[in-house]
Amino acid sequence: xxxxxxxxxxxxxxxxxxxxxxxxxxxxxxxxxxxxxxxxxxxxxxxxxxxxxxxxxxxxxxxxxxxxxxxxxxxxxxxxxxxxxxxxxxxxxxxxxxxxxxxxxxxxxxxxxxxxxxxxxxxxxxxxxxxxx
Amino acid sequence: xxxxxxxxxxxxxxxxxxxxxxxxxxxxxxxxxxxxxxxxxxxxxxxxxxxxxxxxxxxxxxxxxxxxxxxxxxxxxxxxxxxxxxxxxxxxxxxxxxxxxxxxxxxxxxxxxxxxxxxxxxxxxxxxxxxxxxxxxxxxxxxxxxxxxxxxxxxxxxxxxxxxxxxxxxxxxxxxxxxxxxxxxxxxxxxxxxxxxxxxxxxxxxxxxxxxxxxxxxxxxxxxxxxxxxxxxxxxxxxxxxxxxxxxxxxxxxxxxxxxxxxxxxxxxxxxxxxxxxxxxxxxxxxxxxxxxxxxxxxxxxxxxxxxxxxxxxxxxxxxxxxxxxxxxxxxxxxxxxxxxxxxxxxxxxxxxxxxxxxxxxxxxxxxxxxxxxxxxxxxxxxxxxxxxxxxx
Amino acid sequence: xxxxxxxxxxxxxxxxxxxxxxxxxxxxxxxxxxxxxxxxxxxxxxxxxxxxxxxxxxxxxxxxxxxxxxxxxxxxxxxxxxxxxxxxxxxxxxxxxxxxxxxxxxxxxxxxxxxxxxxxxxxxxxxxxxxxxxxxxxxxxxxxxxxxxxxxxxxxxxxxxxxxxxxxxxxxxxxxxxxxxxxxxxxxxxxxxxxxxxxxxxxxxxxxxxxxxxxxxxxxxxxxxxxxxxxxxxxxxxxxxxxxx
Numbered sequence: 001x002x003x004x005x006x007x008x009x010x011x012x013x014x015x016x017x018x019x020x021x022x023x024x025x026x027x028x029x030x031x032x033x034x035x036x037x038x039x040x041x042x043x044x045x046x047x048x049x050x051x052x053x054x055x056x057x058x059x060x061x062x063x064x065x066x067x068x069x070x071x072x073x074x075x076x077x078x079x080x081x082x083x084x085x086x087x088x089x090x091x092x093x094x095x096x097x098x099x100x101x102x103x104x105x106x107x108x109x110x111x112x113x114x115x116x117x118x119x120x121x122x123x124x125x126x127x128x129x130x131x132x133x
Numbered sequence: 134x135x136x137x138x139x140x141x142x143x144x145x146x147x148x149x150x151x152x153x154x155x156x157x158x159x160x161x162x163x164x165x166x167x168x169x170x171x172x173x174x175x176x177x178x179x180x181x182x183x184x185x186x187x188x189x190x191x192x193x194x195x196x197x198x199x200x201x202x203x204x205x206x207x208x209x210x211x212x213x214x215x216x217x218x219x220x221x222x223x224x225x226x227x228x229x230x231x232x233x234x235x236x237x238x239x240x241x242x243x244x245x246x247x248x249x250x251x252x253x254x255x256x257x258x259x260x261x262x263x264x265x266x267x268x269x270x271x272x273x274x275x276x277x278x279x280x281x282x283x284x285x286x287x288x289x290x291x292x293x294x295x296x297x298x299x300x301x302x303x304x305x306x307x308x309x310x311x312x313x314x315x316x317x318x319x320x321x322x323x324x325x326x327x328x329x330x331x332x333x334x335x336x337x338x339x340x341x342x343x344x345x346x347x348x349x350x351x352x353x354x355x356x357x358x359x360x361x362x363x364x365x366x367x368x369x370x371x372x373x374x375x376x377x378x379x380x381x382x383x384x385x386x387x388x389x390x391x392x393x394x395x396x397x398x399x400x401x402x403x404x405x406x407x408x409x410x411x412x413x414x415x416x417x418x419x420x421x422x423x424x425x426x427x428x429x430x431x432x433x434x435x436x437x438x439x440x441x442x443x444x445x446x447x448x449x450x451x452x453x454x455x456x457x458x459x460x461x462x463x464x465x466x467x468x469x470x471x472x473x474x475x476x477x478x479x480x481x482x483x484x485x486x487x488x489x490x491x492x493x494x495x496x497x498x499x500x501x502x503x504x505x506x507x508x509x510x511x512x513x514x515x516x517x518x519x520x521x522x523x524x525x526x
Numbered sequence: 527x528x529x530x531x532x533x534x535x536x537x538x539x540x541x542x543x544x545x546x547x548x549x550x551x552x553x554x555x556x557x558x559x560x561x562x563x564x565x566x567x568x569x570x571x572x573x574x575x576x577x578x579x580x581x582x583x584x585x586x587x588x589x590x591x592x593x594x595x596x597x598x599x600x601x602x603x604x605x606x607x608x609x610x611x612x613x614x615x616x617x618x619x620x621x622x623x624x625x626x627x628x629x630x631x632x633x634x635x636x637x638x639x640x641x642x643x644x645x646x647x648x649x650x651x652x653x654x655x656x657x658x659x660x661x662x663x664x665x666x667x668x669x670x671x672x673x674x675x676x677x678x679x680x681x682x683x684x685x686x687x688x689x690x691x692x693x694x695x696x697x698x699x700x701x702x703x704x705x706x707x708x709x710x711x712x713x714x715x716x717x718x719x720x721x722x723x724x725x726x727x728x729x730x731x732x733x734x735x736x737x738x739x740x741x742x743x744x745x746x747x748x749x750x751x752x753x754x755x756x757x758x759x760x761x762x763x764x765x766x767x768x769x770x771x
Contacts, residue, residue: 244666
């Protein structure tokens with residue numbers, strides 16, 4: 001069975017353009033996704049309530065749900081690059097959110113977002129002595 | 134003289150067998166890379182003393198091969214030398230694929246594959262050759278695409294401009310690749326001659342591979358290839374490139390061994406280990422001198438079979454040369470305490486050994502498989518090969 | 527193609543190509559260097575090690591570093607990481623036999639080749655002179671290891687099985703690392719783990735302080751005693767000084 005060959009000499013330009021489109025399409029899609037402001041696509045799962053009132057948190061809950069990673073990234077740039085070790089630390093978060101499994105993992109598993117943090121950073125067990133993250 | 138190009142039929146048993154084998158290699162290599170990404174690069178033969186090994190050697194080998202192919206293509210594109218027109222499209226396509234192979238080899242060698250497609254493009258370091266080079270490489274690929282398109286369209290002026298651009302850009306790319314090693318304060322790396330010697334070896338290996346690929350393709354496709362064209366590629370191009378490569382090797386090693394500061398390292402490179410055997414026997418004798426003699430002697434230099442044999446020797450020799458750029462500089466220790474030697478340490482402080490591991494070899498074969506598959510597929514779907522290649526009157 | 531058509535198409539092609547190639551360069555406009563007015567300014571951390579005081583059988587600094595920083599140890603010389611290591615050197619000249627112990631660690635050079643070559647600026651020099659790796663950004667290319675002339679940098683080839691200090695992160699496999707002068711301790715006003723261990727369990731051979739402060743211990747030692755750095759001729763300007771090398 002002979003398939004019609006799209007690459008008859010006259011079509012080469014179109015094929016090259018098609019290849020370019022295939023290459024550029026995912027790049028363009030990622031760029032557009034990165035540039036438009038994110039909606040809060042947070043799954044509704046039951047998360048363990050923090051120990052303290054949530055007014056004591058760094059920001060309010062709706063903001064934290066969507067932007068906690070931006071906050072963490074800014075924190076890490078400040079600490080690592082500029083040595084600004086301020087009041088907000090990861091240890092502070094764990095004091096109220098005492099269980100990683102019942103807090104971080106639940107939402108991340110439902111949202112299917114990989115958690116890269118805990119291969120290096122230690123999340124203390126509830127009631128354990130270790131403070132650091 | 135009009136040269137007609139036609140696609141490969143691509144329905145023969147050898148063709149399908151080759152495609153299956155190459156695809157299989159590609160899949161196995163991809164799996165090996167993924168497995169190492171999950172479990173760690175300790176599965177390779179690399180260690181804390183030898184952090185770069187087979188993959189980086191293959192990467193610079195592939196990148197070098199792309200230069201030689203392009204120069205062949207450029208001879209038609211820039212100077213309008215009609216005798217090279219039959220090879221121009223294959224050369225341009227092959228050059229693009231070799232550069233992609235180089236990028237793939239580097240890619241498979243990174244510690245964090247999940248970051249390597251993000252961080253280098255969002256955080257740039259203008260002072261790092263490893264940061265400048267990906268821009269050079271991707272630009273190179275794009276210009277190759279434009280050049281190939283110009284060749285297909287037979288647009289004379291665009292071909293000329295694209296060809297000149299791509300050859301100049303290629304020299305820049307290969308100088309940059311050589312600079313990855315030359316601009317680093319290691320005794321056996323740090324040499325201003327390394328970028329030009331890298332370009333010279335690239336031109337030799339590329340021209341040799343062009344000969345091999347074209348002779349093999351034309352024979353497999355049963356299309357006539359005039360002997361004179363192969364002789365032109367061999368005696369006019371390859372022989373000159375070989376002499377330049379040999380000259381560069383000579384000066385580099387003489388310089389290192391002459392100066393007191395680098396003498397110990399220079400002599401270690403020349404006589405200090407298994408790599409010395411690769412250098413003298415593999416690169417100098419088999420890779421440079423014997424092919425040069427074969428090409429310059431009238432009896433062998435005008436015979437296609439002898440030229441093919443010489444080309445095989447050159448390609449293998451340059452493969453050794455790439456390995457010799459990367460590994461001896463790492464297995465040789467830096468002299469931290471002049472006049473003293475380190476007699477005990479928790480790490481290896483002296484000369485160490487490097488041996489490849491099976492997963493590493495699988496990765497390298499995988500890259501070769503992917504590129505080979507892409508090459509054969511391109512031959513089938515694009516008119517890259519001429520129906521016949523005759524000598525210009 | 528006539529000249530006009532050529533000019534039109536050529537300029538489009540040129541614009542497209544330069545745009546595509548230039549995009550990554552735009553990201554370099556964002557300054558990645560540390561800020562000059564932060565809490566790290568005004569300090570240049572350095573170390574002075576008195577090899578004459580270093581006791582032959584003592585490994586306090588090495589053990590303290592490994593336990594503080596979760597440095598990977600696999601009992602395999604291929605992949606073991608040593609942010610600080612103790613080596614013995616002997617003179618090659620047999621007529622003048624000298625044998626001594628030397629502590630080797632990252633020199634936190636003022637002109638660090640590792641930071642110069644890192645393609646993503648994951649390895650960089652902080653404002654206070656400490657050369658650190660941002661392990662969130664490191665892609666594991668190991669170019670910094672190639673560039674370091676002192677062989678002081680290491681790569682995590684496999685996952686670190688131990689985690690002695692849970693208050694400090696460990697590194698997963700795939701990133702490069704080297705001694706950080708315990709930046710996390712120094713930022714709190716403490717001494718690096720090796721220096722503290724040497725003072726308490728060893729012979730007090732290590733001093734750490736601000737090289738820009740003429741009254742600090744390290745500045746006074748450098749001014750008063752004959753100090754030497756490793757291979758000063760390389761031009762890297764290391765900040766680890768040795769007495770008795």
